């Protein structure tokens with residue numbers, strides 16, 4: 001199997017990280033992979049906010065937890081009440097991915113960028129996780145300002161990054177009965 005396919009298959013959501021920070025060169029490569037993702041009409045409508053300050057990461061975690069506790073969706077509300085829950089799994093680096101609200105296809109564009117980063121990280125044996133819950137903190141205009149999210153942008157996803165505590169487990173089983181061929 002070629003290396004790209006192997007990386008795609010080996011990637012797992014990593015939820016335990018070492019405390020050590022990843023190297024700047026590694027971070028740069030991961031960020032560069034993001035901006036090579038395809039975008040609708042080549043809009044490249046994204047903005048990336050890189051946060052490596054533990055206090056700030058914890059602030060976003062606590063803010064998101066507070067929003068979760070007040071939500072109507074029972075499992076999310078319960079999760080928000082879980083003691084010790086850290087939505088970024090205590091990763092030393094997080095990246096928030098935002099996009100211009102008036103872009104053609106902001107959500108798929110950000111999703112493609114996130115997937116590129118997860119695969120780039122895996123290719124360097126760096127752990128990563130796609131964090132949908134991170135968005136909750138940024139529903140608040142004041143929080144958007146605190147993190148200099150550009151005007152007219154919406155935060156869609158977070159990504160956590162850090163060295164893995166253990167090697168990835170095997171991939172989760174995949175339903176292979178999802179293909180229809182006409183040939």
Ligand SMILES: Cc1cc2nc3c(=O)[nH]c(=O)nc-3n(C[C@H](O)[C@H](O)[C@H](O)COP(=O)(O)O)c2cc1C
Pocket residue numbers: 011012013014015087129130131132133134172
């Ligand atoms: C849009 C999206 C949002 C996600 N949000 C979270 C999240 O907030 N926290 C988390 O731990 N994992 C999150 N995940 C990771 C999924 O739980 C994970 O990809 C899935 O269980 C499959 O496991 P794998 O990534 O190891 O193959 C998210 C994944 C996607 C695609």
